[in-house]
Amino acid sequence: MSTxxxxxxxxxxxxxxxxxxxxxxxxxxxxxxxxxxxxxxHERLIRFGYLSRKMIIQxxxxxxxxxxxxxxxxxTTDVEQxxxxxxxxxxxxxxxxxxxxxxxxxxxxxxxxxKIAGFHGGISQQDHPTLLIPFYYLHPCETATLMKxxxxxxxxxxxxxxxxxxxxxLEGYIRSWLSLIGNVVGIKIEIDYFL
Amino acid sequence: MSLQTADLTSTPHSSSTSLNTTLVEAPTPSQNPxxxxxxxxxxxxxxxxxxxxxxxxxxxxxxxxxxxxxxNKFQAVIxxxxxxxxxxxxxxxxxxxxxxxxxAPDEIVANLVKCFNTDGHLIINYCTSAAWG
Numbered sequence: 179m180s181t182x183x184x185x186x187x188x189x190x191x192x193x194x195x196x197x198x199x200x201x202x203x204x205x206x207x208x209x210x211x212x213x214x215x216x217x218x219x220h221e222r223l224i225r226f227g228y229l230s231r232k233m234i235i236q237x238x239x240x241x242x243x244x245x246x247x248x249x250x251x252x253x254t255t256d257v258e259q260x261x262x263x264x265x266x267x268x269x270x271x272x273x274x275x276x277x278x279x280x281x282x283x284x285x286x287x288x289x290x291x292x293k294i295a296g297f298h299g300g301i302s303q304q305d306h307p308t309l310l311i312p313f314y315y316l317h318p319c320e321t322a323t324l325m326k327x328x329x330x331x332x333x334x335x336x337x338x339x340x341x342x343x344x345x346x347x348l349e350g351y352i353r354s355w356l357s358l359i360g361n362v363v364g365i366k367i368e369i370d371y372f373l
Numbered sequence: 374m375s376l377q378t379a380d381l382t383s384t385p386h387s388s389s390t391s392l393n394t395t396l397v398e399a400p401t402p403s404q405n406p407x408x409x410x411x412x413x414x415x416x417x418x419x420x421x422x423x424x425x426x427x428x429x430x431x432x433x434x435x436x437x438x439x440x441x442x443x444x445n446k447f448q449a450v451i452x453x454x455x456x457x458x459x460x461x462x463x464x465x466x467x468x469x470x471x472x473x474x475x476x477a478p479d480e481i482v483a484n485l486v487k488c489f490n491t492d493g494h495l496i497i498n499y500c501t502s503a504a505w506g
Contacts, residue, residue: 287448287478290463292505300505320503327502328473330429346473354473359504366477369488 182347189325193225195348200229203352210370220308228308229352235283235364276301279314288362300362316359325355419443421486422494425454431501432458438494443483447476454499468499 183198185191191199200217207213213231220226274282279301284292292300295317306313329345346354357367425437434457441450451468460466469475470489486495 285478287462290461291465294463295503295505317505320505324467324500324502324504327429327500328467328469328498330500332426332428332498350473354469354475357475357477358467358469358473361475361477366479367474369474369476369480369484372471372474373488 182349184345184347185351188329188345189322191348191351197225197227199348199351200227202349203229203356206353206371209373210368218308226308273312276303276314283363285362285364292362316363321355321359324358325351328354328358419483421482423450423482424494424496426496426498428498428500429502431499434458441482443481443486445482446478447480447482447485448478450482450497451478454497460501464501465503466499466501467504468497470495470497 185195204215204217207215214233215229215231217227218230276299280289280293280299284301300317301314302317303312303314305311325346353367353371356365357371360367419442420440421443423439423441425434425439427433427437439453447468451466454460454468455462455466458466467475470485474489476485482495489495
């Protein structure tokens, strides 16, 4: 059994802890056919890399395809949050509008949920933290809330006290987080990640 | 999207039957088509028991033990729980198993039971935390 380490300030990760979590996710992805995740180092800053993969997706009710780049990257340097950012563009390089993102990328069953989140929906556009070019990103503000909630105690009266240690390890953090929120943008985490 | 089957029925915990948790397989061309169809029908009818467990502030179901067709996709379980909780599509609801694995909606329940069952049934945790914003 491989060694498990845990975030010192769960659900938050330090920059170093994110590196461990991301590298573990990368190893897990190699057990799943066709995942395509890679680690990209920052051009100048050591250990400021991020996870990335490129996919081709088909527009709904259209005859053309889109190219989607998905990155998972930290957005702060101290108490870390990280977010999923996406660049989606037509084959000629034209970025898609937010309405096209909602219509082509978001799962219909989650559309209403994400459109009414926050002030202007759960997806916005800003510069990629490392590449400094426009990317769409899922708002990360509730990431900690979600990751903390899922390790909360069951509300059953038959709660087993042996289940106290429910924290998610660094090695399992990315796959769990992505399985929870990735569905909304069509990212599927296979069972093989957890076997 | 409507439920794929109408097989989600409540069952008392004490009367739980033994499980047939075989994987859903497509008949191979080399098999007799009739036999293959019969085999598929038997597997399609196999039931598994799922137990819903509320986490954090999530509302507790009056009845948390259900029998479901193993061939159902996880999407059916998600929709069933939303209906039982009377939750709209816009309200956050996350379903996950064991070490915080949230299956994709098109994952087959039989596969989940095979890999993650506890004493023969599948424990599905659910929480109602916000996820973005």
